[in-house]
Amino acid sequence: ASPAKAITLFRQPAILACSAYFAVATTAATGLQTFSPAALNAAFDVPLALATSAVTALLLGGAAGIVAGGFLAARTTRHDRVAAIGLAVAAALLVVITFAGSSVAWVLPLFAAAGFASGATGPSRDMIVRTATPDGAAGRVYGFVYSGLDLGAAIGPVWFGFMLDHRQGNAIFLAAAACFVVAIATVMQVRRSRIAHAT
Numbered sequence: 001a002s003p004a005k006a007i008t009l010f011r012q013p014a015i016l017a018c019s020a021y022f023a024v025a026t027t028a029a030t031g032l033q034t035f036s037p038a039a040l041n042a043a044f045d046v047p048l049a050l051a052t053s054a055v056t057a058l059l060l061g062g063a064a065g066i067v068a069g070g071f072l073a074a075r076t077t078r079h080d081r082v083a084a085i086g087l088a089v090a091a092a093l094l095v096v097i098t099f100a101g102s103s104v105a106w107v108l109p110l111f112a113a114a115g116f117a118s119g120a121t122g123p124s125r126d127m128i129v130r131t132a133t134p135d136g137a138a139g140r141v142y143g144f145v146y147s148g149l150d151l152g153a154a155i156g157p158v159w160f161g162f163m164l165d166h167r168q169g170n171a172i173f174l175a176a177a178a179c180f181v182v183a184i185a186t187v188m189q190v191r192r193s194r195i196a197h198a199t
Contacts, residue, residue: 010144014132014193018141019148021125021186025087026152028179029118031160032058032094035172036111039160043169046104054111061112065119072120079124079131080191086121087180087187090114094177098170118180125187132190 009015036058037051046054065086072082093114100106133141163171 009134009137009140012193014190015141015145017186017189017193018129018132018145021128021183021190022145022148023152023155024179024186025118025125025183026149027156027159028152028176028183030153030156031172031179032176034157035160035164038164039169039172040107041169042164042167043172044100044104046107050104050107054107057108057112058115061115062119063115065116066122068116069120069123073123073127076124079127080187082124083121083128083187084184086117086119086124087184089117091177091180091184093117094173094180098173098177128187128190132193 033055036055037048040046040051040054041048069082069086073079076082093110097106097110097114100110129142129145160172160175163169163175
């Protein structure tokens, strides 16, 4: 394919929305995985040992969520709805974490649940990209869309680190929740673009 055709392909609204999804979701994930221990310690005086365990709970919950999400993705055609619900639940749990106060009892279960909810969206996310990809363009589309992962991984540490430097540890969780809400909008945009293209 010529470069001009590739650029035309990448400019399709559904493809741009998929790429934006990866960027904002990875921004949130990178921030949570990298800065949660310091944020919990700074904002809520959670001991570092427990705060780092929260990241372990987040990752283990995410792994379990991916497995469950795979079974769910195999039983539905509304992958956008699965992704939107999972992201909404994860965002809500992050808001709860922000306002949960200084009690340490909530740390591990809330982080595990948030990881599970976001992880469950993974298989449906990949199916969304697959359905948005035109025939014969899988390599180009996946290469372009998944570059959003690198973009998000580059933005997340700078943004979340800036907040932590300015003693806004609790804002880290709200920012991650906001990223998940934006990701919901991109998922819904993919579906709207596909329907508009089909008609």
